[in-house]
Amino acid sequence: MIPPIExxxxxxxxxxxxxxxxxxxxxxxxxxxxxxxxxxxxxxAELSRVKRCQRCGNFAVETLxxxxxxxxxxxxxxxxxxxxWEIPLLEKTGAYQGLYHVLGGxxxxxxxxxxxxxxxxxxxxxxxxxxxxEVILALESKAEGDLTAMYILRQLKPLGVxxxxxxxxxPVGRDLESADELTLGRALKGRTTL
Amino acid sequence: MIPPIExxxxxxxxxxxxxxxxxxxxxxxxxxxxxxxxxxxxxxAELSRVKRCQRCGNFAVETLxxxxxxxxxxxxxxxxxxxxWEIPLLEKTGAYQGLYHVLGGxxxxxxxxxxxxxxxxxxxxxxxxxxxxEVILALESKAEGDLTAMYILRQLKPLGVxxxxxxxxxPVGRDLESADELTLGRALKGRTTL
Numbered sequence: 109m110i111p112p113i114e115x116x117x118x119x120x121x122x123x124x125x126x127x128x129x130x131x132x133x134x135x136x137x138x139x140x141x142x143x144x145x146x147x148x149x150x151x152x153a154e155l156s157r158v159k160r161c162q163r164c165g166n167f168a169v170e171t172l173x174x175x176x177x178x179x180x181x182x183x184x185x186x187x188x189x190x191x192x193w194e195i196p197l198l199e200k201t202g203a204y205q206g207l208y209h210v211l212g213g214x215x216x217x218x219x220x221x222x223x224x225x226x227x228x229x230x231x232x233x234x235x236x237x238x239x240x241x242e243v244i245l246a247l248e249s250k251a252e253g254d255l256t257a258m259y260i261l262r263q264l265k266p267l268g269v270x271x272x273x274x275x276x277x278x279p280v281g282r283d284l285e286s287a288d289e290l291t292l293g294r295a296l297k298g299r300t301t302l
Numbered sequence: 303m304i305p306p307i308e309x310x311x312x313x314x315x316x317x318x319x320x321x322x323x324x325x326x327x328x329x330x331x332x333x334x335x336x337x338x339x340x341x342x343x344x345x346x347a348e349l350s351r352v353k354r355c356q357r358c359g360n361f362a363v364e365t366l367x368x369x370x371x372x373x374x375x376x377x378x379x380x381x382x383x384x385x386x387w388e389i390p391l392l393e394k395t396g397a398y399q400g401l402y403h404v405l406g407g408x409x410x411x412x413x414x415x416x417x418x419x420x421x422x423x424x425x426x427x428x429x430x431x432x433x434x435x436e437v438i439l440a441l442e443s444k445a446e447g448d449l450t451a452m453y454i455l456r457q458l459k460p461l462g463v464x465x466x467x468x469x470x471x472x473p474v475g476r477d478l479e480s481a482d483e484l485t486l487g488r489a490l491k492g493r494t495t496l
Contacts, residue, residue, distance in 0.1 A: 109390060110363050112352050116345040122338060124327045126320075129479075133318045136387045139352055139361070144316060149346040151310040152339050155332060158306050167333070169304050193330045196303060285323075 113139075160192070163234075165210030165227075167192045175199075175208060182206040184241040186234065188260065190214050190248070197285065198246060201293035206244070209234065214252040215259055223259055232263050244299055245273040248283060272299040307333075354386070357428075359404030361386045369393075369402060376400040378435040380428065382454065384408050384442070391479065392440060395487035400438070403428065408446040409453055417453055426457050438493055439467040442477060466493040 109117065113135055120131035138145040160166070161173035164186075168174070175181060175195070185206030189195060192210050211226045235243060243264055247253035257273055264271050274295040287295070303311065307329055314325035332339040354360070355367035358380075362368070369375060369389070379400030383389060386404050405420045429437060437458055441447035451467055458465050468489040481489070 110352065110361055110368070112345075112348040112363065113361060116342075116349055119338070119342040119345040123342075124331050125324045126328070130319045132387065134320070135349075136385070137318050138346070138349060142350065144313070145346050145349050148310075148313040148317075149343055151306075151313040152332070152343040152346070154306040155310055155329075155339050156336070158304065158333060167304055167307060169306065174304065191330075193326065 160210075164208045165192060165212060166195055166208055184239060185244065186231070186238075186240050186242075187244040187246050188231065189246050190253070190256075194246065194285070197287070197289070197292055198296070200289045201296060203293040203296040204244075206242075209243075211256065214247065215256045216252045217255075226256070228260065228263060231260065232267070235264055235267055235269050240269055242270040242272060244296070245271065246296075247273070274299050354404075358402045359386060359406060360389055360402055378433060379438065380425075380432075380434050380436075381438040381440050382425065383440050384447070384450075388440065388479070391481070391483070391486055392490065394483050395490060397487040397490040398438075400436075403437075405450070408441065409450045410446045411449075420450070422454065422457060425454065426461070429458055429461055429463050434463055436464040436466060438490070439465065440490075441467070468493050 116135050116138075117128070117131045120126050120134055121128055126134075138148070157169055159168050159170075161168040161176055162171050163176045164173060166173035166175060170177075182205045186209050187198065187204060187206055188209045188211060189198070190211050190213060195208050195210070198204055198208075209231050211228070211231075213221050213226055215221055215223060215226065231243075234240065243260070245257045245260060247257055261271050274292075275297070310329050310332075311322070311325045314320050314328055315322055320328075332342070351363055353362050353364075355362040355370055356365050357370045358367060360367035360369060364371070376399045380403050381392065381398060381400055382403045382405060383392070384405050384407060389402050389404070392398055392402075403425050405422070405425075407415055407420055409415055409417055409420065425437075428434065437454070439451045439454060441451055455465050468486075469491070
């Protein structure tokens with residue numbers, strides 16, 4: 109293959125879920141449709157506009173994300189997730205009207221991720237200052253999720269806030285993303301106080 | 303989703319073989335790795351450098367493709383393919399040392415593609431002027447491929463050139479791309495004179 113094609117193939121196969129054959133199909137499609145290549149290029153350039161919400165850690169284009177800026181949301185509830193891309197999954201259920209807090213990962217002794225790497229003190233600070241009445245933990249039901257949940261519970265219990273976790277409707281041993289909207293909605297409704 | 307993320311998702315789901323879930327995985331990967339996004343953006347920009355070889359229609363960065371520029375190749379044999387991305391598949395077999403000719407499609411009454419749309423007169427002209435002794439048709443073994451092969455045969459027979467087609471090692475009713483290297487190599491070796 110000539111360099112411009114080979115370079116694009118190399119960049120594409122590094123992406124998750126894209127093998128050599130898929131990358132080739134994409135490249136030949138883009139060669140046939142220069143407008144699609146230009147649109148993709150433009151969209152990639154715009155990606156640098158994505159920042160993190162300074163309050164909750166969600167993706168944002170401004171200082172605060174659209175959820176934190178929405179005064180109509182329940183300001184007394186915070187749902188804790190590991191990653192910002194899990195927020196749209198929970199939003200789609202329509203079962204939650206409160207705020208979020210993004211940890212950016214989970215506590216993992218194996219991968220040397222401790223509480224200090226997740227900025228958990230920011231969550232504690234929010235609960236202390238924002239009049240939070242309930243913190244819902246929407247973490248995966250695997251070892252790291254449970255470990256993180258236990259740690260957060262220990263930090264927040266002394267503050268007198270209700271700490272709950274979403275029901276085990278989330279398939280055990282799988283990522284949060286593998287649950288459909290209905291399952292996630294039920295998991296939210298069936299949350300249990302810890 | 304915020305606009306920069308949604309725009310990139312929209313551009314990605316238009317690509318062949320990429321659904322919404324795959325697109326989301328790619329976007330969150332790129333958000334986590336800005337260098338990968340920059341590399342992809344750069345590679346897309348470079349795609350405009352890809353031209354078509356003025357002799358055979360293969361992808362090229364110069365006026366002629368690397369195969370047409372290689373004086374060591376057998377200049378008396380032309381292998382006819384429908385699309386430029388089929389050339390690397392045939393090259394990988396190592397079973398062919400001649401030249402190529404890219405039609406850019408196949409004759410299709412249903413999709414209103416006629417011989418004039420494929421520039422078949424350019425192939426006839428090449429055979430007439432380049433001292434070609436054999437034209438190998440490497441077209442898919444479906445209706446449109448057969449129709450195109452028959453048309454080319456009628457055009458070239460009067461010129462006294464040998465016209466052959468690759469053996470039916472190519473799976474019947476499938477794209478050329480679905481054949482592995484071994485099958486394509488055998489198909490080339492087992493070609494039959496028409």
